[in-house]
Amino acid sequence: MEILNWLGFAMLPIGIIISILLIIFGTIKEVKFINPRVPLGRLLFFFGSGFAFVIGVISLKYGHIALYANTISEGLIYNILGYSFCIYGFTFFFMTGMRRAYDIGIPFWVYPVFITLALLSRFINEEISEFLFLGMYIFLLQPGRTSK
Incomplete structure (x- = not known):
């Protein structure tokens, strides 16, 4: 039971690592949905991005x-549900961010x-991190290659 509790505690970092590994795999093997x-x-x-935040x-x-x-x-049920939502989200x-960056030309x-x-900039200064997160809106404002 302690193992299941520990897996619930470590869900966020393990889910992020698995999702990064899936993206690397999709890039190397050129899988259609994770390319x-x-x-x-x-x-x-x-x-x-909104949908991924909700997930x-x-x-x-x-x-x-x-x-x-x-x-x-x-x-076990909560871990399976949590990990599936975490990895997918x-x-x-x-x-979405990587595809948008590729669409802009970055x-x-x-x-x-x-x-x-x-x-990581939140550990140094919170105002710097807020300024950097405003940079995410550049992805919304920049026209893509297809809309030029």
Whole structure:
């Protein structure tokens, strides 16, 4: 039971690592749905990021419930639901940003690096991180290659 509680506690970092590995696999093998070289427009980026955020919140809810599960079957169900939402949500979040970056003409690997730097900048100064997150709106404002 302690293993299931620990898996519920570590759901967020493990889900992010698995989603990054899926993106790397999709890039190398050119899997259609997890290939960042497919362009994505402004509207789909906006809705995709919002959808991924909602899925991430749902995964955090199930991960939290898995910490306080009373039976093994209950903990297993919450872990399966939480991990599936977490992996899907973060993969979708990274893929929408990477596809939008590729559509603008920026190398697609810049988006996860930018998100990581923006998150790490919160430890230095919160105002800097807020300014960097405003940079995400550049993805919405810039016209893509297809709309020129």
